[in-house]
Amino acid sequence: MIGGLDIFFDKAELAAIESLRRYLDEQLEPELAAHGEDFVPKDKMQSWTQKLAEFGLVNAPQPESAGGLGLSWKLHVQLIEELAYSSGDLAIAALVNGSAASMLVKLAPEHIKTRYLPRLLAGELFASVGISEPDVGSDVAAAKTRAVRDGDHWVISGEKTWITNGEYSDFFICTCRTGENELTHILLDRNEHPYEVRGIPKIALNRQSTSQVFLDDVRVPVENTIGEIGSGLKNTLTLFERARVHVGSWGYGMxxxxxxxxxxxxxxxxxxxxxxxxxxxxxxKLAVMATEIDAARLLSLRAAGMIDAGQRCDKECAMAKWYGTEIAVSATRQAVQIHGGNGVTKEFIVERLAREAMIAPIPDGTTEIQKLLIGRSLTGVSAFR
Structure with a gap:
C-alpha cells in the first residue's frame, strides 16, 4: 500500500484499494503478460471489464440511485491509478466508460438511462464519446459533424477520430453541430444506427481500441438526444474537467x-x-521520481476532493492532468536510463511503459492547453478568443 493513503481514505476504502491490487497482481497481470501487446478481442476485454466493475471501476462514483456504488471521486481516482499501474490500456477503457456513465447519469432521458446504464456500470457494455475530428481537437466549438433535424429524427454525417473504445462500442455519444452556433450530444446505438469504425495503430496502447468513426446520413431518433439541444459545448467542457483528473492519475499510475x-x-x-x-x-533519479509522483497524486486527490465537495475545480483538474501525465513521460524516461541497455529491450517492461507514457499528455487537452486553462483561471484573460 502506498504510504500515507490512510489520511485520505477510511478503512473500507483502503480495503477496496487493497482488494483491487491483489486481483491485478495475482490474476490480471499474468493474463495480460500471456496475451502480449496485440489487440484484445471484445469478448476478452469484456470479461476483464466485468470483473473490474466488481471493484468499482466505472461504477464507484455514480450514485446508488443510478445503479452505482455512491462512493467518492477520490476513491475512483485511486482505483484508476491502481489499474494504470498494471495496464494503461484497460485504464483508458475504464476511463471512457466512466465518462459516458457520468454523462448518462447527469444528462440522459430516463428511457436511455434505463436501457444502457445498468449494463454499462456492470462492465457489460462499452461506450465511446465522440468529440475530436480530423481538423478539430481542443477547439470543441469548431466541430463539423452535423445533425440535421428531419421530423422525429436526426440525420448525422461526419467523421470523428481518436475515439477510445470505438471498435468495442455498443453505443456512441456523438458531439454534433445542430445549428449555426450550437452543439448537441446524440446517442447512436451501434446495432440500430450503424456507424463505420476503423482502428488507428499507435506507438503503444494497442491492446485497446482507438478508432476513427464515420457517419454517413445515419438516422437517429430525436429522443436519443443527451442533454438539452444546443447544450453540447457546455456539457463537453464539464465532462473534460472531470475526465482530466482521471487522466492525470492514469499518467502517474504508469x-x-x-x-x-x-x-x-x-x-x-x-x-x-x-x-x-x-x-x-x-x-x-529515484528520489526525484518518487517525489514527483507523490506530488502528482496530491494534485489529483485535491481536485477529486473538490469534485466530491461540489466545488468548481477547472484550474485544479487542469493542473492535475498536466502534471500527472508529464510525470509519466519523465519517470518512464528515467526508468529506461536506470536500466541502461536493458531498458530498451522487450525483456523489461520499462520499454513499453516509456512508449505508453508518451501518449499520456495528449488526450483530454494537451499539456499546452492545460497551461492556457490555468492561465485563464488565474487572470480572467483567455488565450483562446
Whole structure:
C-alpha cells in the first residue's frame, strides 16, 4: 500500500484499494503478460471489464440511485491509478466508460438511462464519446459533424477520430453541430444506427481500441438526444474537467510502476562492486521520481476532493492532468536510463511503459492547453478568443 493513503481514505476504502491490487497482481497481470501487446478481442476485454466493475471501476462514483456504488471521486481516482499501474490500456477503457456513465447519469432521458446504464456500470457494455475530428481537437466549438433535424429524427454525417473504445462500442455519444452556433450530444446505438469504425495503430496502447468513426446520413431518433439541444459545448467542457483528473492519475499510475521496476532493478543490478542503487546519480533519479509522483497524486486527490465537495475545480483538474501525465513521460524516461541497455529491450517492461507514457499528455487537452486553462483561471484573460 502506498504510504500515507490512510489520511485520505477510511478503512473500507483502503480495503477496496487493497482488494483491487491483489486481483491485478495475482490474476490480471499474468493474463495480460500471456496475451502480449496485440489487440484484445471484445469478448476478452469484456470479461476483464466485468470483473473490474466488481471493484468499482466505472461504477464507484455514480450514485446508488443510478445503479452505482455512491462512493467518492477520490476513491475512483485511486482505483484508476491502481489499474494504470498494471495496464494503461484497460485504464483508458475504464476511463471512457466512466465518462459516458457520468454523462448518462447527469444528462440522459430516463428511457436511455434505463436501457444502457445498468449494463454499462456492470462492465457489460462499452461506450465511446465522440468529440475530436480530423481538423478539430481542443477547439470543441469548431466541430463539423452535423445533425440535421428531419421530423422525429436526426440525420448525422461526419467523421470523428481518436475515439477510445470505438471498435468495442455498443453505443456512441456523438458531439454534433445542430445549428449555426450550437452543439448537441446524440446517442447512436451501434446495432440500430450503424456507424463505420476503423482502428488507428499507435506507438503503444494497442491492446485497446482507438478508432476513427464515420457517419454517413445515419438516422437517429430525436429522443436519443443527451442533454438539452444546443447544450453540447457546455456539457463537453464539464465532462473534460472531470475526465482530466482521471487522466492525470492514469499518467502517474504508469510512472509509479516505472519507479517500482527501477527500484527493484537498482537493488539487483551491481556495477563497480555494489548495487547501482548505491550510486549517487541513481539514488537522485529515484528520489526525484518518487517525489514527483507523490506530488502528482496530491494534485489529483485535491481536485477529486473538490469534485466530491461540489466545488468548481477547472484550474485544479487542469493542473492535475498536466502534471500527472508529464510525470509519466519523465519517470518512464528515467526508468529506461536506470536500466541502461536493458531498458530498451522487450525483456523489461520499462520499454513499453516509456512508449505508453508518451501518449499520456495528449488526450483530454494537451499539456499546452492545460497551461492556457490555468492561465485563464488565474487572470480572467483567455488565450483562446
Amino acid at each position: 510512472a509509479r510502476r516505472a519507479l517500482d521496476e527501477s527500484i527493484k532493478y537498482a537493488i539487483d543490478r551491481s556495477q563497480h562492486g555494489k548495487p547501482i542503487a548505491g550510486h549517487q546519480l541513481i539514488a537522485e
